[in-house]
Every structure is written in C-alpha cells, then in structure tokens.
Amino acid sequence: MRILVLALRRIAWMPPTLLGLIAIVFTISRIIPADPARVIAGENASPAQVEALRQKFGLDLPLMQQFMRYLRDIVNGDLGISLYSQRPVVEDLLGRLAATFELAIAAMCLAIMIGVPLGVVSALHRNRWLDQVIRLATMAGLAMAAFWLAILLQLFFSMTLGVTPVQGRIDGWGPDQITGFYTIDALINGDGETFGKALRYLILPTATLAIPAAATIVRFTRAGVLNALSSNFVFYQTAMGLPRRTIIWKYILRSAFIGTLTQIGLVFGNLLAGAVVIETVFSWPGLGLFAYNSILQSDYNAIMAFTLFTGSVFIVVNLLIDIAQTLLDPRTR
Amino acid sequence: MRMRRLFRDRALLIGTVIISILVLVAVFAGPLATFPDHVTGFDPNHRLKAPGWQFLLGTDRMGADIYSRLLFGARLTILIAVTATGTAVIIGVPIGLIAGYFDGWASEALMRVSDIFLAVPQIVLAIAIAQTLGPNIQNVILALSVTYWPFWARLVYAETRSQRNEVYVEAAKAMGASPLRIMVMHILPNIAGSIIVRTTIGMGATILAAASLGFLGLGAPPPAPEWGRMIAESREFLPQAWWYATAPGIAILMVVMGFNLLGDGLRDVLDPRIRRGGGDGR
Amino acid sequence: MVAEKLLSVEGLSVHYITEGGTARVLDHVGFSIRHGEIMGLVGESGCGKTSLARAILGVLPGNAEVVSGKILFKGSDLLRLAPSEAEESIRGRAISFVPQDPFTSFSPLFSIGEQIRTLMRWKSPDRKPGEKVYGSGRRKRDRERVMAMLQAVQLPDPEGLLKKYPHEVSGGQRQRLMIAMALLPEPRLVIADEPTTALDVTIQAQILKLLKRLITETGASVLFTTHDLGAAWEICDRITVMYAGQEAETAPVQSFFDRPAHPYTKKLLDSLPTENSPLIGIPGRVPSLLNPPAGCRFHPRCTSSTEICHHKQPDVTEMGYEHAVRCHHPIMGGGQ
Numbered sequence A: 001m002r003i004l005v006l007a008l009r010r011i012a013w014m015p016p017t018l019l020g021l022i023a024i025v026f027t028i029s030r031i032i033p034a035d036p037a038r039v040i041a042g043e044n045a046s047p048a049q050v051e052a053l054r055q056k057f058g059l060d061l062p063l064m065q066q067f068m069r070y071l072r073d074i075v076n077g078d079l080g081i082s083l084y085s086q087r088p089v090v091e092d093l094l095g096r097l098a099a100t101f102e103l104a105i106a107a108m109c110l111a112i113m114i115g116v117p118l119g120v121v122s123a124l125h126r127n128r129w130l131d132q133v134i135r136l137a138t139m140a141g142l143a144m145a146a147f148w149l150a151i152l153l154q155l156f157f158s159m160t161l162g163v164t165p166v167q168g169r170i171d172g173w174g175p176d177q178i179t180g181f182y183t184i185d186a187l188i189n190g191d192g193e194t195f196g197k198a199l200r201y202l203i204l205p206t207a208t209l210a211i212p213a214a215a216t217i218v219r220f221t222r223a224g225v226l227n228a229l230s231s232n233f234v235f236y237q238t239a240m241g242l243p244r245r246t247i248i249w250k251y252i253l254r255s256a257f258i259g260t261l262t263q264i265g266l267v268f269g270n271l272l273a274g275a276v277v278i279e280t281v282f283s284w285p286g287l288g289l290f291a292y293n294s295i296l297q298s299d300y301n302a303i304m305a306f307t308l309f310t311g312s313v314f315i316v317v318n319l320l321i322d323i324a325q326t327l328l329d330p331r332t333r
Numbered sequence B: 001m002r003m004r005r006l007f008r009d010r011a012l013l014i015g016t017v018i019i020s021i022l023v024l025v026a027v028f029a030g031p032l033a034t035f036p037d038h039v040t041g042f043d044p045n046h047r048l049k050a051p052g053w054q055f056l057l058g059t060d061r062m063g064a065d066i067y068s069r070l071l072f073g074a075r076l077t078i079l080i081a082v083t084a085t086g087t088a089v090i091i092g093v094p095i096g097l098i099a100g101y102f103d104g105w106a107s108e109a110l111m112r113v114s115d116i117f118l119a120v121p122q123i124v125l126a127i128a129i130a131q132t133l134g135p136n137i138q139n140v141i142l143a144l145s146v147t148y149w150p151f152w153a154r155l156v157y158a159e160t161r162s163q164r165n166e167v168y169v170e171a172a173k174a175m176g177a178s179p180l181r182i183m184v185m186h187i188l189p190n191i192a193g194s195i196i197v198r199t200t201i202g203m204g205a206t207i208l209a210a211a212s213l214g215f216l217g218l219g220a221p222p223p224a225p226e227w228g229r230m231i232a233e234s235r236e237f238l239p240q241a242w243w244y245a246t247a248p249g250i251a252i253l254m255v256v257m258g259f260n261l262l263g264d265g266l267r268d269v270l271d272p273r274i275r276r277g278g279g280d281g282r
Numbered sequence C: 001m002v003a004e005k006l007l008s009v010e011g012l013s014v015h016y017i018t019e020g021g022t023a024r025v026l027d028h029v030g031f032s033i034r035h036g037e038i039m040g041l042v043g044e045s046g047c048g049k050t051s052l053a054r055a056i057l058g059v060l061p062g063n064a065e066v067v068s069g070k071i072l073f074k075g076s077d078l079l080r081l082a083p084s085e086a087e088e089s090i091r092g093r094a095i096s097f098v099p100q101d102p103f104t105s106f107s108p109l110f111s112i113g114e115q116i117r118t119l120m121r122w123k124s125p126d127r128k129p130g131e132k133v134y135g136s137g138r139r140k141r142d143r144e145r146v147m148a149m150l151q152a153v154q155l156p157d158p159e160g161l162l163k164k165y166p167h168e169v170s171g172g173q174r175q176r177l178m179i180a181m182a183l184l185p186e187p188r189l190v191i192a193d194e195p196t197t198a199l200d201v202t203i204q205a206q207i208l209k210l211l212k213r214l215i216t217e218t219g220a221s222v223l224f225t226t227h228d229l230g231a232a233w234e235i236c237d238r239i240t241v242m243y244a245g246q247e248a249e250t251a252p253v254q255s256f257f258d259r260p261a262h263p264y265t266k267k268l269l270d271s272l273p274t275e276n277s278p279l280i281g282i283p284g285r286v287p288s289l290l291n292p293p294a295g296c297r298f299h300p301r302c303t304s305s306t307e308i309c310h311h312k313q314p315d316v317t318e319m320g321y322e323h324a325v326r327c328h329h330p331i332m333g334g335g336q
C-alpha cells in the first residue's frame, strides 16, 4: 500500500515538471529571440515570408495567449511542422524514438555488464594495483569527449580492421517492424542473418556510449561495495563464517546494486543526451541525428520539438526508474 | 610544510600540474606556437600533412598547423569554461543561499524551477538555446550557464539548510546581524569548500559540453581554433588524416581529467565530512 | 586438567598498526573457559574486550597483527589454523557469535527467513564438511530446527516472522533472532560481545535470562563481554577483568564480588552505587595503548603502588581456588 502512495506521489509531480519544461522551451523559442518569426523563417526568408509565418503561428499575439495556444497544441500532440520537410515533427520524432532507445538500452546493458563487475573487483582490491588501474581507466572514461572516442573506434575497428561498418543502422532492408528495435525484431522473425547485420551496426555506437556510462557505474559500485564491506552485517556474516563468496555475491552485491540503481536514472539520461552527439558520428537514424540535421538546416521548429520531446522522455524514464527502485528496496516497500 | 601535506594527495598534485600547464599554454600560446598566424591564416600548399618536424602535430584541411591551433584553442577553452562556470556559480549560489535560508513559497518555487532544469539533459537545453541565439562564443557561454546554474543552486540550498540552525548562525542572529550579512559573512565561508569542489569538477563538465556544442556546429564559428570543431572537421579526412582528430581529443581528455582530479583532491582537503581516518579494512 | 578447558588463551599479544603508531591492544593476555561455563569479560571502554573476542573468532581488523600467543580450542591452536578451515568449521560452527548491535547486523535487503536459510545452508549441524549443495532433505530438517529454535527463544508467530524484513521487527526480537542464529549451529562456544548494550534497559534482563537458560540447556560455553557488572553477576560463572589490554584478575563470580584481589577490581566494585548499575569509572585516565606506562599498566591510577610497580610488570599470581591476579600487591584476604 505504502508503495502505491509513494508511486502516486512521484507521478503527481510529473505534470508540473512537464509544464515547467514546456515553459522553458517556450521561453527559449518565443521570448529570448528579438523576433521569433525571423528566427523560425530562417536567414534567407523575405520580409513577406516572415510576415506570413508570424500570422500563421500567431506570433503577433500577446505572450500569454501564445503560451496557451502552444500548450493546447502540445496536449493535442502537435509539436509543429518541420520547416524543412513540411511534415509534423512529432511523426519524425516518434519514428526515430525506437532507434535511439535501442542504442541507449543496449549501451545501458553493456555499461552495467562492464561497470558492475569492474566496480566490485576494484573495491575488493582496494588500493592495490588492479584498483588503481581500474580507477585510472574510470577517470579517463569520464573525461573523454564521446564523439572523439566514437571517431577513434571508427578509425580502428571500421577503417583499419574493417570488422564493423563505419556508420548507419543496417544495409538492405531492415526486419519487419514490431518493436522498432532491429536486433529484437530480427530475433522475433527468426532471421539470424539480419540479426547479425543489425548487431554489427549496433556495436560501435553502443560501445561508445557505454564507456562513460560504465565509468560512472564503476564509481558508484565501488563506493557501494566499500560501504557494504565495512558494514556491520558483513562483519556479522564473516564472524559467523559464511563463505566469502556468498557474502560478496549475495549480500554485498545486492546492496551495492541498490545504490547503483539510484544512479541508473542519471546514467540513462546521460546516455540519451550522449546519443544526440554519438548518432551524428555513426549516422544512426535516431533523435540525435534528427536534431543534428535540424541544426544544419536551421529547422527551428524541429529543434524546439526535439528539446521538448527528449526532455519529456527523460522525465518519464526517470519516473519509471524511481518507481522500480522503490520496489526493489524492502525498506521503502 | 602545509604545501607538502596538500600534495600528499596524488590526485591533487596531478590535477594541479595539468591545470597549470593548461594555463601556461594559454598564456604563452603566442611564443610557444610554431605558426602563430595559423589561428586565422593557413597555407594551402601544406594541406593534411602528417606530423613531422615542421608541423609537430600535422596540418588540417586548410593547411594550418594543428599544434599551433591547439595552443590557441586552450585560450578559448579556458575562456568558455571560466566564464560559463563562473556565470552559473554567480546565478546559482545566491539562489541557493536565499532559498536555503528563508522558508516560504518563493524558496520552494526557486528550487522547483531548478529541479525542472535538472530534469532535462543539459546538452539538449544548451542545443536549443545556442541554436536560438546563433553560433558564437558568447552564446555558447550563455547557453551553458543557463543550463548549469541549477547544480550550484541545489548544492548551496542543501548546504545552507544544514547550516542555518547551527550555533554560529544563531549567535549572529542574536547579535542582530541582517540576513544578508549572515548569509554572506557567516554561512558562505562555511560552505565555500563544497562550492569550490563542485565548481572545479563543473569546469570539466562545461568543457566537455562546450566541445560537444562545437562538434555539432553550434560553437564558435571558423576559423576559431575550437577543439570540438577541429574534431568534427577531421571526420571527412579519415582514415588518412588520423592525426587530425587525435591531438584535440587528447587535449580535451587531459584537461577534463585535470579538473576532475583537482576537484577530487580538493574534496579530500576541503570537505572535512568525508575525510577518512584510518578505518578498518577487513 | 587440560581436558576440562574448552578454550585457553595463552600469552596473546595483538597490535594495531595506526597512523599514530603501534597500539598494543592486547598484551600477553591469558585466560580460559571451561566446558559449559559462562565467562564474563568486563572492563572499561577501550580495554580490549572486543579485540579479544575478534581475535578468538579470527576476524581482527585489517590493521591488526597477532604478535605472539596461542588460542587453544579443544587442544589445537586456532591461530595456526588455515583460514579456509577456520571459516568452514570454527566460525559459526564450533564457535558462534552474538553481535552487539542487532539493528545493523542483518542485511536490510533480505527477509529474515532468507538470511537464516543462508546461515543454515553453510552452518547447519547436519551439513557435512565441504558440502556445497543444499539438498531438500537437509533443507526440511533445517527448517524444523529453525522453527523449534524460534519457539525456544520465545518469538511469537515464527512463520510470519521469517517472511518479514529486519526493519519490520523490534530490537528485542532481533536480538532474540541473533541468539537463535548463534545457537542453531549447535556451537561449543558462543561469543556474545555486549549483546544487550544496544537494547532498552527493560528488555536487557529478559534477553540475559533467555541466553542463560538456553546455554544451560545446550551445554555450550559463553564468552560474555559487558560493561555491566550487574549483568555479569546475574549470569556468569566466572569473571575476568581487563585493564588496558591485560587481564587483571580472574575469579569465580562469588569470590570476585566478595573478595576482589586486584586494586583495580576493588575500585570498580566500590564505584558501583547500586548493584545493578553500569561501570561509571574511577579517578584517573585509561592509559594510552600507543604508549602504555612502564611496569604495571595500572600503577598511575593505583593508590597502593610502590617502586616496583613503576618498572616491573607483575606476573600472574594464584590467589586461591581458580582465583588469579596480576598485581605486585594483591589485596590481602582477597582470593581466600
């Protein structure tokens, strides 16, 4: 019961946050620029075109009225028209959501698979050479510009060794769309060949995104394990002669993982944000590449819609992780 | 003696060395550069030359010396990091102090606003702002400070909350000190340590974000020697011009790592709460 | 004579290596515990009670160093045992442990049942040495054991309790669980390090009575550390007083209270305002273990010290039946 109350309280906090986000995007797009119509129309528009735009989007109305219209449009699922493709931006964004999520989730899994064991090993070898090496690698992973790492990986694996494609998501037809995740769709269709192909395309962008994320996870896991190692219950279990392995893999790992999970929302958010940059390097047709192309084409509506959309996704994902974490920890259950 | 103790912490030592080198390089970019005029100029006869004695780190697509551009890029990096982070601190710290010291709906509202900013990935907001304002250095700085101030507001808010019922604050109140005086003269010095640590680490984050904006084409326009954009430019010329992206990437890595190490080291020195004693390592 | 001793600690010295230097936390400590006996270990805070308990269990902190001595358990030296052997067949089997703080000694993330099951998987008396699998037959028998034990420690609704998480259970109940878990492996020796300090005063007496009754039933021995002379009086057969890392006096409980031989013991007893109150201490400061005084460690606080106490460590003197004291000038009439 308590869990339900907690979950509801979290959910109740979501609408105001989303409203706040909308207000921020509105401020950026309509209040900051001296003449929003001018910015939306782009540099080469004639004064007549600008005027037409101003009329069309109601940019001459009082701000409050503009905001209400903006809000109403969003509630109706209308994030505006892409000035470049002349299509509703929402369609583009929704169509690309799966690609970004496939990448971010794959990276999250990889990051956990690398980060948790390394964090545990690092803590168990505290202050010995292995710990030092892992900590140095972690530092580097956190300090690297992701797009640079992406280029290095491309240079080495794709261009020099030729074992992975340089960029793109698949060659030839993608699998029949079910989930929108090519790897999973291929598996559902029982199409091993397509799965292999999809995986080869997925691997480098995933690795790029996963490395800084793994570094973050290593840090939190290490701290969590060290904390658990010095806890009273581990002392008790040691004094009662439970096998070291049981203590570590059962008790310590679980408590370190709960701590790490707190950070996973943050990490996943960073992954989504990182994807924006990484997708451009690998031409991965997700939200990030869309944003990048919109920047190149000065497609103003598209960028604002992207900001709003990504922000909302981020808020929802964080909410879900929050709830999951509450479920996992018996103290809050 | 005191310095000795400070540097017993290896992170602090290495961080200080790296950041000192960065500052020296930025200050003496002119004399250190082999082709100081290549910041704006170039030499079409030497396009995409591999590293060698003449061009230490090779040349770029315009035939400009990458080594020299890198040195001047350090100036740009420091400029962006210091002003953007500084502005974020200047916005965030007073908000955090006020919201932390006073109760009431205004405090609540301030913190809610910063929560909303924190609920969205910083780089996404920064992209939106930089795109609205147009690509140049001032706007990058503005975009970054607008998106990063809530980190300081949150931190200072929490610290102020934990300090405001301390005895020394009560004493100052009893002496009739004004809230402003208490906040600035009493609370701020007590929480300065954590602000400095956060700011140092924030510098690294700002540099990475600025580089990302540069990479996406939202940073300083050419021919400014911006490290992120140098890497973006290099992509066309891979895999032949491998040196093109390598050098600026390493520069970013070193500088960000320097700030992170410095921040970690400062934390051990300045933040007494997490300073560890000789615990037991079963 | 040897056979009746279950545990015998001889000349045990333990140092802690710290930033400030080497702390000589245990200095040639000697005492023994017989079969079925409850031995009380009392002394001021920091005198080394917990360190001694941890040394016996073989779980000293990482910066500790055993410098000399023997810990003979059923005739073999625990200090020479392979670490894997100590983990497998000593800790939690032959020698088990009741912690001071029942609040934090459970993992908060697993149900109580799960934590007891894990313990039984490795420490059940049914388990053969080296057995890795937890067969269903053994699981069933262990479950019955657990149920019986939970009744024995007077916990209501054992079934429901096993499903609960530690935070859902009161402190007194948790300590009953800790006692149950200590006895489930059918140990020969239970080390209880201040098992009631963290509890409400009203519950302390109940828990002590319970412990005493169960121990008497099982025939195990107990090493019981406490600040509380009253509690020691209640349940112990013999008492050892520690001072600054050395045992000062060991005596059967009756002669300990009636005829203390060590000036320190005497002062402790005199400082007791009423029978059931904890140690409140005596004038002077506990000496630094980094730099303990030469000679007798107690001499700076002792009113009957003489020249010899300043430079010569006293040897252990037998004062009477089972009554030993480490003092140059034991109180006359003490021991007899």
Ligand SMILES: Nc1ncnc2c1ncn2[C@@H]1O[C@H](COP(=O)(O)OP(=O)(O)OP(=O)(O)O)[C@@H](O)[C@H]1O
Pocket: B279, B280, C016, C017, C018, C023, C025, C043, C044, C045, C046, C047, C048, C049, C050, C051, C052, C061, C062, C063, C227, C289
């Ligand atoms: N890991 C350690 N490193 C250094 N010194 C320690 C360590 N653990 C304990 N000590 C010190 O050793 C001395 C003995 O500690 P111990 O815990 O054995 O005393 P105690 O008699 O159990 O005290 P209390 O009654 O407070 O529990 C104390 O002075 C303590 O500060």
Ligand SMILES: [Mg+2]
Pocket: C049, C050, C051, C193, C194
């Ligand atoms: Mg103790």
